[in-house]
Amino acid sequence: DGGITQSPKYLFRKEGQNVTLSCEQNLNHDAMYWYRQDPGQGLRLIYYSQIVNDFQKGDIAEGYSVSREKKESFPLTVTSAQKNPTAFYLCASRGTGGPYQETQYFGPGTRLLVL
C-alpha cells in the first residue's frame, strides 16, 4: 500500500519542549514538503527538500528545523523558539520525473497542541 504516513496523529507539547513530527513515503519521490495549516486558513510552506541531504526554507521556517538523511523520510522538529506552534501540520511529496511530476500528494496530517 503506497502513500505517505505521518505520526503521531495528535501531539502535545509542553512549554520549552522540542517535538518531532514524522513523515515517511514509499512513493520513491525525490521532493518532500512540510506545510502548516491554521484554522480557517490555507496551507503555508515551512521547509522543503528536493533531494537527500539538501533542504530549503519556506515562508515560515522560523522556529522549525528539518533533516533529510533518507529519501523516504523528512522529519520536522518544532523547537521551543516557535512561540505559537498549535496547528495542523501536513507533509507532502512529489515525484520529479514523468508526466505527473508537478503533483504533490499529502499525508493525513499531525495536529499539534500546546499544554
Added chain:
Amino acid sequence: GENVEQHPSTLSVQEGDSAVIKCTYSDSASNYFPWYKQELGKGPQLIIDIRSNVGEKKDQRIAVTLNKTAKHFSLHITETQPEDSAVYFCAASLLNQGGKLIFGQGTELSVKP
C-alpha cells in the same frame, strides 16, 4: 513572491446545482494550478489540476478553466452532491522554484440535500 486569492470563503448550494470557486494569482510565471479537496481532520486530496499551456480541463462533474492573461482560474462542480461538501483549496506553483505550492485561503462548500 506569488500570492493567491480565493473567493468566496463560503459557498452554500442546493443538491444538483453548480458551484464555482475562483482564484487569482500574481506571478505570471506560475505554470501549474492544482485544486485540492480537504475533509475535516484529513489531508488535502488532489481533485483536478491544469498546466499553463491548457485553457480548460474536465473530469466528469469537475472542470477547471485558466485565463493566463487575466491571471485567474476557476473550479466548476456540476450536479453537486452532499458528499461534495468540504473545503476546497486552489494553489499555484512554479516548478523551477522547487515546485512550491502557494495556496489560496480555501472555500468551505456546503451542499444541502
